[in-house]
Structure formats: C-alpha cells, structure tokens
Amino acid sequence: MTVVKVFVNYKESILNPEAQAIQQALGRLGYENITQLKVGKTFELTFSDELTRAEIVQEVNEISDRMLANYNMENYTYEIIELEGMS
Amino acid sequence: MTVVKVFVNYKESILNPEAQAIQQALGRLGYENITQLKVGKTFELTFSDELTRAEIVQEVNEISDRMLANYNMENYTYEIIELEGMS
Structure with a gap:
C-alpha cells in the first residue's frame, strides 16, 4: 500500500483572503509574533498495490x-510513503 | 525564525463530502487504484525569534x-521547523 500526500498552496503572488483574515484575528487575540501565515490544502491518496512506483508518480x-x-x-x-505489511 | 506547519484533518468518523466527490470523479476519469482519499488543511505559521520553543508550542x-x-x-x-541564519 502506498500513501501519497499532495500539498497544494497558493503561489506567492496570489492574495489569500482566508490567510489574511486568520492572521488579523490572531493579532487581535494577542498573538503578535506570527509574521506570516499561509493556508493550503492536503490530499492524502491511498493506492492499492497494483501500480508500480513510477505509475503512481505519473498518476499523482x-x-x-x-x-x-x-x-x-x-x-x-x-x-510518497510506502507502507509494508498492510493491505 | 521558526515555521510551524499545522495539519488539520477530519476525524475518521466524520463524513467528508468533498473527499467523496473527488474520489468518485477520479474513478470516472479512470483512476481506479485509489482506495481512499482524505482532504485536509495546512496552516503554515512563521514565528519571529522573540519566543522560546516552549512558548511557540503553547501558542500553537x-x-x-x-x-x-x-x-x-x-x-x-x-x-516545527527551525530555520537558522534567516530573519
């Protein structure tokens, strides 16, 4: 079994209102030491054992x-995380 | 400078319609070898150097x-990722 974690983030040039809103709220709550905040998504895909690693990379x-x-x-x-001994 | 990456995921017992929709769409596109798909969020917080590691852990x-x-x-x-030599 192979688990692939895909991390998706905004490009540096793209404004992210969600991250801005959270950072402002943290400032109001007294967390003044956070100089930058980025928000992204994680997709965790579990592949069955039929595919080779090269095929998995291509599919991902x-x-x-x-x-x-x-x-x-x-x-x-x-x-890419390969888990042995599990099905 | 310290960067903390927080990964937020649904608990196992919680139904996630976004993950289900993506997995079904992947099946229709011919990606049949994905047995599970989870969707989560990532928050990347950058802390200035004023805080100790213990204080950062508490704030996070x-x-x-x-x-x-x-x-x-x-x-x-x-x-927690500590970056040396950067400000």
Missing part, C-alpha cells in the same frame, strides 16, 4: 494537474 | 484549539 502528477491544483494560482508538492 | 496548541481546528470534527498535528 496527472491528478494534481487535472483536479487537485489550479495551475494558474496554486503550486503543489507531494511525498 | 492554543491557536489550533481556538481557531484552526474544529474540536468536534477535526484533529490536528503539527511539525
């Missing part, structure tokens, strides 16, 4: 490009 | 409990 790239990230506004990174 | 716990995670439906984990 396709899925991230087509569905999980908006190419114009977002970047993505991912990490 | 408070902030996660009060603002970032919904105690009834979500769990959170975080990782």
Whole structure:
C-alpha cells in the first residue's frame, strides 16, 4: 500500500483572503509574533498495490494537474510513503 | 525564525463530502487504484525569534484549539521547523 500526500498552496503572488483574515484575528487575540501565515490544502491518496512506483508518480502528477491544483494560482508538492505489511 | 506547519484533518468518523466527490470523479476519469482519499488543511505559521520553543508550542496548541481546528470534527498535528541564519 502506498500513501501519497499532495500539498497544494497558493503561489506567492496570489492574495489569500482566508490567510489574511486568520492572521488579523490572531493579532487581535494577542498573538503578535506570527509574521506570516499561509493556508493550503492536503490530499492524502491511498493506492492499492497494483501500480508500480513510477505509475503512481505519473498518476499523482496527472491528478494534481487535472483536479487537485489550479495551475494558474496554486503550486503543489507531494511525498510518497510506502507502507509494508498492510493491505 | 521558526515555521510551524499545522495539519488539520477530519476525524475518521466524520463524513467528508468533498473527499467523496473527488474520489468518485477520479474513478470516472479512470483512476481506479485509489482506495481512499482524505482532504485536509495546512496552516503554515512563521514565528519571529522573540519566543522560546516552549512558548511557540503553547501558542500553537492554543491557536489550533481556538481557531484552526474544529474540536468536534477535526484533529490536528503539527511539525516545527527551525530555520537558522534567516530573519
């Protein structure tokens, strides 16, 4: 079994009102030491054992490009975790 | 400078319609080998150097409990990354 965690974040140039709102609220609550706040999404995909690692990488790239990230506004990174002895 | 990444995920018992919709759409697109899909949020907090590590841990716990995670439906984990030589 292979678990792939895809992290999707806004590009640096894109304004993120949610992150701004949270950072302002934290300032009002007295948390003054936070200089930056970013908000992103995580998609955790579990693959069955039928695919090779190369096939999984290809599928993850396709899925991230087509569905999980908006190419114009977002970047993505991912990490691949192979779990042995589980089905 | 210290960066803390907080990962917020739905508890196992909570139905997540977004994850279900994405998994069904992936099935229709021919990605049949994904047995599970989870969707979560990431908050990346950058702390200035005024706080000790213990103070940062305390603030992150408070902030996660009060603002970032919904105690009834979500769990959170975080990782602390200390960056040296940057301001």
